[in-house]
Amino acid sequence: MKTTLELPEDLVAMLETTAARQNRDLSEVAREALVRGLSEAPRSGLTETGAEQRRRAMAQWLHGWRELGAQIHAQSRDSRSMVEILRTERESRR
Numbered sequence: 235m236k237t238t239l240e241l242p243e244d245l246v247a248m249l250e251t252t253a254a255r256q257n258r259d260l261s262e263v264a265r266e267a268l269v270r271g272l273s274e275a276p277r278s279g280l281t282e283t284g285a286e287q288r289r290r291a292m293a294q295w296l297h298g299w300r301e302l303g304a305q306i307h308a309q310s311r312d313s314r315s316m317v318e319i320l321r322t323e324r325e326s327r328r
Contacts, residue, residue, distance in 0.1 A: 249263055249264050
């Protein structure tokens with residue numbers, strides 16, 4: 235089956251370079267790259283973009299910090315939040 239795809243120039247250049255180095259047809263190299271890429275994708279059929287990976291990593295990092303804060307707060311003898319403690323200290327210095 236024939237189809238038309240719009241690909242970035244740098245990707246086409248990579249495919250052409252690979253095809254030339256391996257003395258193979260461009261269509262064959264492109265087809266192989268697609269099959270390999272799709273077979274390595276998660277079972278859901280969707281892959282995360284770099285931005286999605288960063289968002290997920292940042293959310294995990296933030297969740298970790300929140301959990302740590304909750305643990306420290308639970309073990310603290312002072313029930314005030316850190317903001318309240320800092321405000322009280324600032325006011326006492328005036």
